[in-house]
Amino acid sequence: xxxxxxxxxxxxxxxxxxxxHRFADWxxxxxxxxxxxxxxxxxxxxxxxxxTYALYLEQELGVELEASVIWDHPTLEQLAAHLAxxxxxxxxxxxxxx
Numbered sequence: 234x235x236x237x238x239x240x241x242x243x244x245x246x247x248x249x250x251x252x253x254h255r256f257a258d259w260x261x262x263x264x265x266x267x268x269x270x271x272x273x274x275x276x277x278x279x280x281x282x283x284x285t286y287a288l289y290l291e292q293e294l295g296v297e298l299e300a301s302v303i304w305d306h307p308t309l310e311q312l313a314a315h316l317a318x319x320x321x322x323x324x325x326x327x328x329x330x331x
Contacts, residue, residue: 240321242317244317244320244321245313245314245316245317245318248313248316248317248320249269249309249310249313252269252309252312252313252316253267253269253309255289255293256273256276256286256309259286259289260276260277262276267309269308269309269310269313270308270309270310271308272307272308273303273307273308273309273312274307278303283303283304284300284303286303287299287300287301287302287303290302290316294316294319294320296316296319296320298316298319302315
């Protein structure tokens with residue numbers, strides 16, 4: 234495994250709990266009600282809310298995201314891995330508020 238891959242994996246591990254917390258807050262759910270491996274569509278996400286959430290993530294993380302990022306990475310685990318890759322590529326090491 235390359236050093237970059239190791240960094241992406243570490244960033245993904247730190248990012249996943251942050252995503253779970255933020256997504257639960259956004260949906261007004263308890264974090265325990267979310268499964269990181271479950272499709273976000275199961276929580277009532279539609280196309281408008283998916284794009285809105287993608288814009289929120291873009292602003293919070295400071296990375297440019299496609300509007301379809303939620304459809305392309307439909308679980309919090311997949312989304313965390315993708316975002317970690319984007320953040321590592323950009324050179325970001327910290328999460329907002331961390």
